Amino acid sequence: SAAGFVVPPVFILLEQTVSLEVFLGLGVPGAAVTTAEPGFMNLLLFSSWLQFFASAVLSPIRRPLVLIMDGCGSRFSLHIVRVAAACQIKLVCLPSNATHLFQPLDVAVFSSLKTNLNSALELLMNDSDDCNVSKEKAIKCNFSTNIKAGFRACGLYPLSLHRMTECLHHFRRNRAPRVAKIAAWLKIRTVVQNDLLVNPQFIQAFATCYRYVVLPKKFDNAHWCIILVDIDSREKKIYQFDSLQSDRFYERLNDYCESYIKLARYDGYDLRQAIDLKQTDVQNCGTLSIVFVMMQVKGEQTPIINSGNLQSLRFTLFLQGLRVTHPFFWPCMLLHTDFKNGSGM
Structure with missing residues (x-):
């Protein structure tokens, strides 16, 4: 209290x-x-x-x-x-996904508990071979004082709009913590699964605490594109990039992703799309991927995809093969890639 x-x-x-x-x-x-x-x-x-x-x-x-x-x-x-x-x-x-801002337990108690527990473990391992910590030592973090400080820091008691605004300011400046990103992903998981995924089991493979979640999307049993959901709860962006725009070794996916950017909306999330696609190559089906998503957003009929746009599935085959040969490694490899900052795989 x-x-x-x-x-x-x-x-x-x-x-x-x-x-x-x-x-x-x-x-x-x-x-x-x-x-x-x-x-x-x-x-x-x-x-x-x-x-x-x-x-x-x-x-x-x-x-x-x-x-x-x-x-x-x-x-x-x-x-x-x-x-x-x-x-x-x-x-x-409390507002959704805001416990790190306004919940005293998250703001003031857990951090001090973890700090004291880590300190006790470090001293214990340095001084002896024993790795057991008593409850008394683990919780020796002045709970009562920290709980009061937590309510005060969150602006809950005494009730303070200034304190709440200050918490929000720190959040915007420092971005959401990892737990908030996980909560944001859990919130949109059902929407993404219902609207974007072909195989619902994929949701379990990619519903992780990584920043990006890779979502394969299949059209007419032949065409695939890849959609990246950025689970950053502040920016809320969905990145869609052409499944064919990558070199032989797929080392510069970030460059291609950055090359094709245009703002749209999907279920309250920003959707970045291509603006400079050149349709000189009949194998370039990125535009159709974008048109498909745009029409889905607007509730229009699905566009017709002709065979000329379905010739190349190099990137899809690469991902599918890697998923089979390295089922535990390849999501980490892709999800750790920071497409916005230009770091390669």
């Missing part, structure tokens, strides 16, 4: 049952243990947690309680609102 009060945690375990030894070994006063198949929070567990939360807050504290949450779908529904009302809890949802 803004006063530094810490509610006992609820541990969600992946198992279907919890042994008595695990429960007795918690060593955290007031903590609870439950299970879930994926090991994550869901609506049923969150409903139970709200009641646990209400009972854990000391009775002298006046009701209603204000619970600031991230608004994730697994923790928000009409049923949850009703349970919260019955427990005299007012729910306040």
Whole structure:
């Protein structure tokens, strides 16, 4: 809480049952243990947690309680609102993908916890052969003070528009952290999968924390192009480049990507397209790729693709072959390439 009060945690375990030894070994006063198949929070567990939360807050504290949450779908529904009302809890949802800006736990607590844990591990490894750190040493980071500082820094308590604006300013200057990019990708994953992917299984191969996600797109069972989704939550760009515009060894994809740029829109994301494609080569099907995406954006009929534009599939064959021969390596190789800064593969 803004006063530094810490509610006992609820541990969600992946198992279907919890042994008595695990429960007795918690060593955290007031903590609870439950299970879930994926090991994550869901609506049923969150409903139970709200009641646990209400009972854990000391009775002298006046009701209603204000619970600031991230608004994730697994923790928000009409049923949850009703349970919260019955427990005299007012729910306040933070903006999407903004926990690194306005959630005190992310802003002030986790960083100090990690710092103290790393310091304890370093001292332990230097002074002995033991690599076990006690909970007391791991959490020795003045939680109460840091929690208060977190609420203050986020502008949540005391309520401060200036503090919130300052957080946003730092975010725009320093860009989104890695966790925010992952959250942004999770948010658009379903849209991208439904509208762009031929094989839904590809989504699992490329839904990673890398900056770019490679999405193959197939037309008429013959033509392919490659779409790169930049999961930077600030810029939100989708890069589409001609599948044929690459040299023999595919070492300058970034140059070709930079060469063909034009702004459009796709589901709220910037789509960079070709502006200087020369149609002197009948094998150049980049324009058709762009027209296809443009017509999809406008809700128009899919363009007809003639055989003259389907002759060369060098880049597609290269990617497909590399995916088979190096299934774990090739996504990393492509996804680490920074197309905007001009660094090659």
